[in-house]
Amino acid sequence: MNSDHRLRLKTLLMVLLIVVCANTGDLMLKRGMLQIGEVQMSRAGLWRAFLLTIHNGTIWLGIAFLIGFTVCYMTTVSWADYSYVMPVGAFGYALQTMLAVVILHETVNLQRWFGVVLIVGGVLLVGQTHPSTTNSKPVPS
Amino acid sequence: MKIVALLIFFICCNTGGEITLTYAMKQVGEPERLRPMAVLRFLWKAVRNGWFWVALPLCAASFYSLLVLLSWAPLSVVIPASAGTYVVGTFGAKYILRERVSPKRWMGVVMVCIGVALVLITG
Numbered sequence: 001m002n003s004d005h006r007l008r009l010k011t012l013l014m015v016l017l018i019v020v021c022a023n024t025g026d027l028m029l030k031r032g033m034l035q036i037g038e039v040q041m042s043r044a045g046l047w048r049a050f051l052l053t054i055h056n057g058t059i060w061l062g063i064a065f066l067i068g069f070t071v072c073y074m075t076t077v078s079w080a081d082y083s084y085v086m087p088v089g090a091f092g093y094a095l096q097t098m099l100a101v102v103i104l105h106e107t108v109n110l111q112r113w114f115g116v117v118l119i120v121g122g123v124l125l126v127g128q129t130h131p132s133t134t135n136s137k138p139v140p141s
Numbered sequence: 142m143k144i145v146a147l148l149i150f151f152i153c154c155n156t157g158g159e160i161t162l163t164y165a166m167k168q169v170g171e172p173e174r175l176r177p178m179a180v181l182r183f184l185w186k187a188v189r190n191g192w193f194w195v196a197l198p199l200c201a202a203s204f205y206s207l208l209v210l211l212s213w214a215p216l217s218v219v220i221p222a223s224a225g226t227y228v229v230g231t232f233g234a235k236y237i238l239r240e241r242v243s244p245k246r247w248m249g250v251v252m253v254c255i256g257v258a259l260v261l262i263t264g
Contacts, residue, residue, distance in 0.1 A: 010175075074187060075180060078166040082159065083234035083242050087227055087253040093260045108263075115259025122252030125245055133241035134167065 004130075007079070011131040014076040015085060019092040021069035028062030080131040087126045094119040144214045148222050151206040155226045158199030160233045165192035167238070224258035 035056060039049040053059050076085050094116045100106040169190055172183035187193050210219045231250045234240040242250075 071180065071184065074162065074166050075172060075175070075183065077163040078169060078183070079171040081234060081240045082163040082238055083231045083240050083246060083250070086159070086230050086234075087246075087250045090227070090253045090257050093257050097260060112260055112263040115256040115263065118252045118256030119260065120256075122249040122254075122256060125249030125252065127249075129243055129246045129249075134239055 007131055011076060011080045011084070012088075012127070014072055014080075015088045015091075017072045018069055018076065018085075018089055019095060021065045021072060022089075023092050023096060025062045025065030025069055028058050028065060032056045032059035032062055081133055084126060084129065084131045088123050090119055091123045094123075144210070144218070147206055147210055147213070148219075151203055151210055152222065152226055152229055154199045154203035154206060155223075156229045156233050158196050158203055159230060160237055161192050161199060162196035163234075163238060165190045165196060168192065220261040221258040224254050224261065227254040227257070 032053070035058060036049060036052045039045060073085070097108055097112060097116050101108055165187060169183065169186045172179040207219070207223065210222075227250050231242055231247065235242045
């Protein structure tokens with residue numbers, strides 16, 4: 001495998017990790033907040049929500065995934081173009097819709113499907129370009 | 142008027158934060174290997190980079206301004222504007238990070254931008 005092919009594969013794998021971590025993290029936070037219930041906007045209510053949040057395992061799992069997302073994102077942009085990672089990462093929106101249809105059996109309207117087709121088409125186009133068009137040189141530590 | 146001002150503030154913070162973070166990571170350079178210790182060393186170098194600490198408050202400001210925007214304006218206004226950050230971000234990548242953005246990449250970015258707006262509005 002030549003270096004160009006390896007770079008492309010490495011970048012796409014990292015973007016996939018970014019998408020998985022971000023979406024799973026959001027899902028876990030949403031599930032955790034549903035377990036906690038509606039937050040009351042008073043001092044006592046906010047304090048109660050804070051205590052419930054730090055004792056909720058699902059919230060911590062969500063935070064762990066979001067930390068994973070941040071680390072993967074920072075690592076990927078250290079070699080890949082921002083203008084490559086940013087649009088390719090939007091594949092998560094298309095993935096969410098497909099998962100909603102396949103797993104949750106949700107009905108998706110035509111306008112949303114059109115959006116998914118545009119995202120997939122756009123990601124495929126950006127994916128064909130070279131992931132890195134600048135040379136990053138490490139700063140000596 | 143205040144919605145437009147906050148929208149501009151959000152787009153500037155969002156794009157500015159991500160571009161600054163990318164600039165910091167480019168200065169740090171990629172980890173030698175994708176192994177836990179190498180990634181930890183890379184992260185340690187990243188947090189000692191000044192630009193990282195410029196990016197952090199910008200990203201936080203973008204997150205909170207989006208929350209405020211969502212409470213002020215309808216989703217149909219906020220979402221296309223937030224999807225617009227893809228286009229603004231690509232301009233930033235071209236002129237600030239000096240990335241070479243080919244016509245094919247531009248076309249992909251515009252398609253993603255419209256697609257994200259459609260998915261989020263109907264979602």
